Amino acid sequence: MNFKTKDPINLIITGVGGQGNILISRLIGQTLVDEGYSITIGETYGASQRGGSVASHVRISKKMAYSPLTPEGHADIILGFEPLESLRILTLFGNESSFVITNTRPIHTMAVVIGDAEYPSFEAIKEGIAKLSQKAWYIDASKIALDMGMPLLTNIIMTGALVGAGLLPIDKDRFKDRFRMNFNKEQLALNVKAFEMGIAEVE
Amino acid sequence: MVKGEEKTLGIDANRPGKAVLLMGVEAIARGALEAGVGVATAYPGTPSSELIDRLSKIAKKFNIYVEWSINEKVALEIAGAASLSGIRAITAMKQNGLSVALDFLSGLTYTGINKGLVLMVGDDAGALSSSNEQDSRHIARMLDLPLLEPATYQEAKDMAKWAFELSEKFSTVCILRSTTRILHGRGNVTLGELPETTHHPHFDTSKIYAPPMGRASKSHAAVHKNLEEIRRFHDASPFNAYVGPDNPELLVITSGTGWLYTVEALKILAAEKEAGILKLGTTWPLPHNLVSKYLMQANKILFLEEVDAFLETGVRDLAADLVPGRTWKFFGKGTGHINHFGELNPNIVIGAIANLLDITHRPRGSAYQKECDEIATRYVPPRDLQFCAGCPHRATYWSIKDALRLDGRDGVVTGDIGCYSMGQSPAGYSQMKTAHAMGSGVGLASGLGKLKQFGFRQPVLTVCGDSTFFHASIPALINSVHNESDFILLLLDNSGTAMTGFQPHPGIDRNAAGDAAPKVDAEKLCKALGIPVTIVDPYDVKQTRDEFLNILQGGDGPKVVICKRECALIRATKEGALFKVKVNPDKCLGEQCGCNRYCTRVFGCPGIRWDRDTKKAEIDEAVCNGCGVCVHVCPRSAIDREARS
Numbered sequence: 005m006n007f008k009t010k011d012p013i014n015l016i017i018t019g020v021g022g023q024g025n026i027l028i029s030r031l032i033g034q035t036l037v038d039e040g041y042s043i044t045i046g047e048t049y050g051a052s053q054r055g056g057s058v059a060s061h062v063r064i065s066k067k068m069a070y071s072p073l074t075p076e077g078h079a080d081i082i083l084g085f086e087p088l089e090s091l092r093i094l095t096l097f098g099n100e101s102s103f104v105i106t107n108t109r110p111i112h113t114m115a116v117v118i119g120d121a122e123y124p125s126f127e128a129i130k131e132g133i134a135k136l137s138q139k140a141w142y143i144d145a146s147k148i149a150l151d152m153g154m155p156l157l158t159n160i161i162m163t164g165a166l167v168g169a170g171l172l173p174i175d176k177d178r179f180k181d182r183f184r185m186n187f188n189k190e191q192l193a194l195n196v197k198a199f200e201m202g203i204a205e206v207e
Numbered sequence: 208m209v210k211g212e213e214k215t216l217g218i219d220a221n222r223p224g225k226a227v228l229l230m231g232v233e234a235i236a237r238g239a240l241e242a243g244v245g246v247a248t249a250y251p252g253t254p255s256s257e258l259i260d261r262l263s264k265i266a267k268k269f270n271i272y273v274e275w276s277i278n279e280k281v282a283l284e285i286a287g288a289a290s291l292s293g294i295r296a297i298t299a300m301k302q303n304g305l306s307v308a309l310d311f312l313s314g315l316t317y318t319g320i321n322k323g324l325v326l327m328v329g330d331d332a333g334a335l336s337s338s339n340e341q342d343s344r345h346i347a348r349m350l351d352l353p354l355l356e357p358a359t360y361q362e363a364k365d366m367a368k369w370a371f372e373l374s375e376k377f378s379t380v381c382i383l384r385s386t387t388r389i390l391h392g393r394g395n396v397t398l399g400e401l402p403e404t405t406h407h408p409h410f411d412t413s414k415i416y417a418p419p420m421g422r423a424s425k426s427h428a429a430v431h432k433n434l435e436e437i438r439r440f441h442d443a444s445p446f447n448a449y450v451g452p453d454n455p456e457l458l459v460i461t462s463g464t465g466w467l468y469t470v471e472a473l474k475i476l477a478a479e480k481e482a483g484i485l486k487l488g489t490t491w492p493l494p495h496n497l498v499s500k501y502l503m504q505a506n507k508i509l510f511l512e513e514v515d516a517f518l519e520t521g522v523r524d525l526a527a528d529l530v531p532g533r534t535w536k537f538f539g540k541g542t543g544h545i546n547h548f549g550e551l552n553p554n555i556v557i558g559a560i561a562n563l564l565d566i567t568h569r570p571r572g573s574a575y576q577k578e579c580d581e582i583a584t585r586y587v588p589p590r591d592l593q594f595c596a597g598c599p600h601r602a603t604y605w606s607i608k609d610a611l612r613l614d615g616r617d618g619v620v621t622g623d624i625g626c627y628s629m630g631q632s633p634a635g636y637s638q639m640k641t642a643h644a645m646g647s648g649v650g651l652a653s654g655l656g657k658l659k660q661f662g663f664r665q666p667v668l669t670v671c672g673d674s675t676f677f678h679a680s681i682p683a684l685i686n687s688v689h690n691e692s693d694f695i696l697l698l699l700d701n702s703g704t705a706m707t708g709f710q711p712h713p714g715i716d717r718n719a720a721g722d723a724a725p726k727v728d729a730e731k732l733c734k735a736l737g738i739p740v741t742i743v744d745p746y747d748v749k750q751t752r753d754e755f756l757n758i759l760q761g762g763d764g765p766k767v768v769i770c771k772r773e774c775a776l777i778r779a780t781k782e783g784a785l786f787k788v789k790v791n792p793d794k795c796l797g798e799q800c801g802c803n804r805y806c807t808r809v810f811g812c813p814g815i816r817w818d819r820d821t822k823k824a825e826i827d828e829a830v831c832n833g834c835g836v837c838v839h840v841c842p843r844s845a846i847d848r849e850a851r852s
Contacts, residue, residue: 020590037395042395043228045393048335048391055594055595056592057590071468071553072388072394072464075471075475075557075570077570078570088588089590095583100572111830112813114593114632114634117593117812118633118809118811119804119807123588128586158829
């Protein structure tokens with residue numbers, strides 16, 4: 005996939021309720037609307053405060069408004085804040101050419117917590133992702149965020165990795181401008197730092 | 208752009224012609240602003256809550272009165288009062304809320320209105336965050352009200368503005384109905400002009416807004432006549448469109464989300480020359496002339512709509528009388544080509560069109576698909592909903608479970624609508640046995656509490672959140688006092704309408720605009736009704752359990768226990784965690800302990816995980832909200848907590 009020729013670009017951002025999917029889809033979407041793109045985002049979060057699977061479908065086109073959900077097999081890029089959710093989305097929407105950028109830190113499902121199900125080993129997840137995608141990046145973003153003292157920065161670090169990997173028509177500095185519009189002074193420095201840590205992970 | 212100067216454009220941006228990314232609900236809020244709305248009200252409900260959430264932030268700038276009302280019926284009444292007095296008003300609700308508002312809405316239909324009154328209803332197709340997925344469009348048909356359905360984010364804005372004009376032109380409430388993927392999706396919206404609006408409210412006392420006593424059916428006749436005029440108006444609406452060839456092999460008739468899915472499906476299937484799309488934005492009354500024109504050009508018709516076969520039955524009715532002898536092949540929910548439940552999505556739409564046009568469509572190669580299916584089955588367990596780490600509801604259900612076990616009389620817990628509805632699942636130890644409608648937990652408990660005369664011996668409890676308490680529980684509670692029913696109401700007070708985003712309610716000391724407001728004290732209210740009230744802190748699981756048990760074994764009549772503890776998410780954002788929690792690895796015996804992983808297996812908080820390598824419990828710092836309840840759960844006292852300053 006080359007973002008210069010592919011239209012639409014279908015990005016799916018996935019994770020678990022509370023990980024900040026919506027903020028990221030909105031930041032990416034707004035940045036691209038200002039660049040002249042037609043963006044449609046579909047997201048479910050009615051129940052997401054309570055730890056369910058969350059996915060934001062970001063449809064990016066220069067030509068027309070696409071629908072808020074990606075058709076089966078049409079995902080170009082999957083940005084996952086939780087590894088099991090990355091694999092889940094890949095099995096539903098992926099194809100041989102899909103790119104995956106995923107956080108490696110698991111959040112256990114209810115069934116796993118109470119012992120009714122096994123959370124797959126990281127090796128099994130990695131093998132599954134490798135089989136079903138063209139290329140994948142594995143980033144321990146939760147650890148980086150915890151080291152920075154704020155677990156909530158995981159999504160910003162992952163976004164840095166996405167932009168840094170050069171898969172989207174988004175310039176790094178232009179995206180930082182978007183940060184300046186969305187975060188207040190106290191939040192800004194930390195978010196910019198997290199974003200740059202994410203970029204460094206893929207460079 | 209000068210760095211740092213311009214904030215992201217919101218719904219209040221005075222930048223006509225500028226394209227911004229707006230959520231469908233936000234686009235409707237913007238459309239209302241462009242229409243000069245003066246009053247906006249709602250009770251929160253997914254996917255409609257953002258209308259007031261967004262308008263409340265700019266209410267002062269635009270001199271709008273915004274209100275989080277006690278329930279949807281009152282919300283519509285507040286908006287109705289504005290309309291009758293000459294101010295444009297909008298009210299928003301979800302499909303369940305429309306049932307609550309229905310009685311007043313039905314009355315308004317006969318009396319008519321004055322200034323534009325728009326009722327936005329967010330239908331949760333697929334019931335992603337609802338107890339049902341009822342299709343609100345039937346209400347428009349039942350009450351003879353005009354109905355609009357936006358198919359794009361741009362239309363959501365444009366239609367909202369237009370809905371006020373339609374409402375005024377025909378002196379009737381206009382229903383603007385949409386579903387989750389539009390309301391909670393986002394898309395480009397080009398902004399229009401923001402008018403300078405000044406309001407001069409006056410209730411014209413020469414008019415009477417009441418159906419004539421004993422002759423209300425005359426008003427009904429007038430409403431039908433009005434509807435026929437609206438139908439002709441709809442025929443020329445700019446929100447209806449046909450895209451496709453003349454005489455298409457397949458005509459798709461669609462509304463709402465179906466439009467974008469169909470456009471994309473025809474592109475993917477390369478079927479744009481075979482199929483045409485009639486997109487209807489004005490879906491009640493159906494624009495007969497327009498629909499007839501395209502019906503006459505096709506023989507195969509497919510209906511794509513969320514949730515029920517509303518267009519489908521309407522168009523089939525129309526076709527029955529159109530041309531004697533002319534027949535069509537209709538496909539949709541009636542023929543099983545489309546499910547008559549759940550959301551539409553691209554796969555359903557592509558599949559149905561491919562089937563009817565005899566196109567073979569395989570989105571992915573068979574080897575890849577096989578691999579996907581195998582991996583999904585083997586490695587990807589479903590992610591069920593659960594209470595957040597630190598949720599006071601988990602602690603409350605834990606105490607309910609313990610108290611009922613110790614009581615030993617097979618106590619029944621009826622339930623209600625809110626985050627705590629998860630009490631029906633393992634997240635709440637499957638303690639909650641019923642959930643139907645706002646306030647119905649108390650009503651059912653009140654009923655169970657009257658069955659003693661038939662030999663009913665089980666103690667009865669009911670759980671109800673603070674917002675739900677005010678919304679619809681109070682009449683049932685008063686009923687139980689007067690009729691001397693025996694049950695315990697556990698009022699789960701987490702200080703806000705948590706499930707929909709922490710909106711205030713009458714028990715909170717601030718209003719929708721964020722100003723200080725008098726709060727109605729639930730404790731005093733219950734006491735004034737003569738009901739004994741106890742207050743507990745759910746985080747103190749031992750005291751809570753003992754109080755529950757004590758009251759369970761106490762005297763007759765309704766009783767209230769207020770389980771008071773702020774939502775862990777609100778607390779986490781405001782003050783941070785109460786405790787730093789850690790598992791002491793020297794005390795935790797892990798899989799050697801006789802507890803069989805009690806903390807994770809039974810308590811089930813996502814903040815605790817079982818470490819595969821050490822075979823012991825550990826706290827997941829990235830998830831734990833520091834409530835400290837698990838300290839009381841571990842039978843070995845192996846979990847320590849330390850108060851945070």
